[in-house]
Amino acid sequence: MAEFTLHDLQCFDAVLRAGGFQGAATLLHRSHPAVFAAVAKLERQVDLVLLDRSGYRVRPTEAGSSFHRRARQLLRELEGLRVHAAQLSMGQESxxxxxxxxxxxxxxxxxxxxxxxxxxxxxxxxxxxxxxxxxxxxxxxxxxxxxxxxxxxxxxxxxxxxxxxVPFIPVVAPGFLPEGIEQPITLNQMQALTQCVMRDTAHHSPQRDYFMIEGAPQCLVADQGMKKEIILQGLGWGHLPRFLIEEELRDGRLNSIAGSHMPGRISxxxxxxxxxxxxxxxxxxxxxxxxxxxxxxxxxxxxxxxxx
Missing domain, CATH: 3.40.190.10 (Periplasmic binding protein-like II)
Incomplete structure (x- = not known):
């Protein structure tokens, strides 16, 4: 059996990850013919048919799947070695x-x-x-x-x-809820009340919404401290981390409204x-x-x- 190279293995791995030779060429910043030739050479060297090319997308043969699992282990070790070498070459950060x-x-x-x-x-x-x-x-x-x-x-x-x-608990100030609202409180009952919501500081990632009730009036805040103060003053309701409101829950300045419809969450x-x-x-x-x-x-x- 002839010796194969890491480049051959990288091309074979990229073809399977991308589902084809053109995608692999894009991943590796190489030409389509170069990737095709490297995989064909690898198959000759190991004397195995590694890819089924009969369909729209190339797929590994049974032997190809087994060979790929071992190849991935080697490529991960190589990447780990590169990272380790980069770490060793670094001086202390300023x-x-x-x-x-x-x-x-x-x-x-x-x-x-x-x-x-x-x-x-x-x-x-x-x-x-x-x-x-x-x-x-x-x-x-x-x-x-x-x-x-x-x-x-x-x-x-x-x-x-x-x-x-970190448990998050839905809380209100005493007197915030209108008369007649009792446990278990539903999301529909809270829809008319102002909800205090954290502002997502991500600029270009998809915005994430947690606990938000669609259509409810909102008060957007930048941090948990401001959110807590707004809820304490009866200007809205919302979920707060338990570590931030232990004293207020004990002395009655805040009331939990957690129930079957709003159980809170543990992060x-x-x-x-x-x-x-x-x-x-x-x-x-x-x-x-x-x-x-x-x-x-x-x-x-x-x-x-x-x-x-």
């Missing part, structure tokens, strides 16, 4: 960009960051505060080294460290970064610092959250 999302308990999270950067005086921390889809957009626009927010854990482009669970707060990008030594040290402090943060926050 600045780190961290995005804090709207579901973060800020005193605890900022304290955790402060303890790290107190020991890294040569690196400037650039803090950004974003809401809803904003943290994700910053991360994928390469404007953030890491984010503290919720994520789509099915996205292979990110890695994460679990920090804590998972994580720290996340791109897994397909190299990270410098300070960014990696910060990642390890958060990993060490994650359990302590969880202990501080989750005993309260568990009551939601």
């Amino acid at each position: 600045e780190i960009h961290v995005v804090v999302g709207d579901i973060c308990p800020r005193p605890q999270v900022l304290g955790m960051l402060g303890r790290f950067f107190a020991g890294s005086p040569g690196t400037r921390l650039n803090l950004h505060f974003e809401a809803v889809g904003g943290p994700w957009e910053r991360l994928f626009d390469d404007q953030a080294d890491l984010i503290l927010h919720w994520i789509d854990k099915g996205d292979a482009r990110v890695e994460w460290i679990d920090l804590c669970k 998972e707060l994580v720290v996340a970064r791109r897994s397909d990008r190299p990270h410098g030594p300070i960014a990696n040290a910060l990642w390890e610092h958060i990993l060490r402090e994650a359990s302590a943060l969880r202990r501080v926050l989750e005993p309260r959250n568990a009551k939601a």
Whole structure:
């Protein structure tokens, strides 16, 4: 059996991912004939028919599927090695960009960051505060080294460290609800009442709507603190993270209206970064610092959250 090259494997993998030779050529920024020749050469070298070319889209043969699974392992290892080499070649970063999302308990999270950067005086921390889809957009626009927010854990482009669970509870100030509205409160009953909603800070990503009642009057706010104050003053109702309203729920300044029609939600707060990008030594040290402090943060926050 003749030796095949990584280029041959990359072309074969791209054909299967793109569903054809032209798509693979576009992915790899190569010509269609070059990709076709590389895959044909690979088949000759391994003495196997790897692709079924009889249909509109090429498909792997049974042998091709088995061969591709092993090839993907090797290509992933290669990409990991490239990232590792890029990390080793980096000097210490002069600045780190961290995005804090709207579901973060800020005193605890900022304290955790402060303890790290107190020991890294040569690196400037650039803090950004974003809401809803904003943290994700910053991360994928390469404007953030890491984010503290919720994520789509099915996205292979990110890695994460679990920090804590954050229950969101629908609340009102005493006297806000009209007479006659009783539990279980329905969405239709709330439609005529002003709903306080977080403004999505994403600029070009699809806007995300959470808990919003279609057609209801809205009051848009930029952060959870302003949202809490508006609800406390009886100017609207909305969902707030439990850690932010523990005292108000205990002393009666806010009332939960959670029920079968509006159960609230539990979001998972994580720290996340791109897994397909190299990270410098300070960014990696910060990642390890958060990993060490994650359990302590969880202990501080989750005993309260568990009551939601």
